[in-house]
Amino acid sequence: MTTFHTTPARRVLCLAGSLRRDSWNRRLLQAAAAQAPATLQLDVYDALGSVPLFDEDLERDEAAGPAGVQALRAALAAADGLLIATPEYNHAMPGVLKNALDWLSRDSPVGDVLAQKPVAVLGASSGPWGTRLAQASLRQVLHACGALVMPAPTLFMANAASRFDADGMLTDLAAVQSLQDFVLAFECWMARLAPPLARPEPLAAARR
Numbered sequence: 001m002t003t004f005h006t007t008p009a010r011r012v013l014c015l016a017g018s019l020r021r022d023s024w025n026r027r028l029l030q031a032a033a034a035q036a037p038a039t040l041q042l043d044v045y046d047a048l049g050s051v052p053l054f055d056e057d058l059e060r061d062e063a064a065g066p067a068g069v070q071a072l073r074a075a076l077a078a079a080d081g082l083l084i085a086t087p088e089y090n091h092a093m094p095g096v097l098k099n100a101l102d103w104l105s106r107d108s109p110v111g112d113v114l115a116q117k118p119v120a121v122l123g124a125s126s127g128p129w130g131t132r133l134a135q136a137s138l139r140q141v142l143h144a145c146g147a148l149v150m151p152a153p154t155l156f157m158a159n160a161a162s163r164f165d166a167d168g169m170l171t172d173l174a175a176v177q178s179l180q181d182f183v184l185a186f187e188c189w190m191a192r193l194a195p196p197l198a199r200p201e202p203l204a205a206a207r208r
C-alpha cells in the first residue's frame with residue numbers, strides 16, 4: 001500500500017511598516033506571498049492601524065492588551081516566522097512599526113511572542129538608498145526583543161516606483177529574483193532555528 005506523508009507549510013506573518021494604501025512595502029510583501037513556494041504560507045497583516053499607541057496604563061487595565069494588540073499577538077504566535085518590510089522615515093523605521101514592536105516585546109498571557117522568533121527584514125523606498133538606515137534601526141530593536149534575525153541576504157529596494165507596474169505588481173526582473181532568493185533564504189533560516197514540524201502519522205500506521 002502506498003503511504004503518503006504531507007508536510008504542513010511553514011507560516012510567515014508579514015508586516016509592512018506603513019499604513020499607506022499604496023505602500024511599496026506592502027506591495028513587496030504581497031509579491032513575496034504571491035511567489036512563495038508551496039512549503040511556505042505568507043500572510044500579509046493588514047490591521048497594523050488598529051494597534052494603539054503603547055501605554056503601560058493600557059497594559060495594567062487589561063493584561064492581554066487592547067483588541068488590536070491581541071489580534072496582532074495572536075497572529076504572530078501562530079506563525080513560524082515574521083517578515084517585516086520597513087519604509088525609512090527620517091533615517092529610521094516608522095513610528096507605527098516601532099510602536100507595534102514595543103507592544104509585541106511585552107510578556108502577555110500568550111507569552112513573549114517575539115523572543116526566539118525567526119525574523120527577516122527587508123524594505124522599499126521611493127528614494128535611492130533603499131531603507132538601509134531603517135533596516136539598521138529595525139535590526140537593533142529586534143535584537144533587543146530577542147528575535148532571531150536572519151543576517152543575510154539583505155534586500156534594499158531603492159527607487160521603488162520604477163519596479164512596480166500601474167497595478168502594483170512587481171515587474172522588475174532583478175527585483176523579482178532578489179525577492180525569490182530572499183524568501184528561500186528565510187525558509188532555510190526558519191528551518192535551522194525552528195523545532196521540527198509535527199508530521200502526521202502515516203495513514204497505514206494510523207490504521208493498524
Ligand SMILES: Cc1cc2nc3c(=O)[nH]c(=O)nc-3n(C[C@H](O)[C@H](O)[C@H](O)COP(=O)(O)O)c2cc1C
Pocket residue numbers: 017018019020022023024025026087088089090091092124125126127128129130131160
Ligand atoms: C516622514 C517621512 C520621512 C521620510 N524619510 C525618508 C528617509 O529618511 N529616507 C528615505 O529613503 N526615504 C524617506 N522617506 C520616503 C519614504 O521612504 C517613502 O515615502 C516610502 O515610499 C514610504 O514607504 P511606503 O511606500 O511603504 O509607504 C520619508 C517619508 C516620510 C513620509
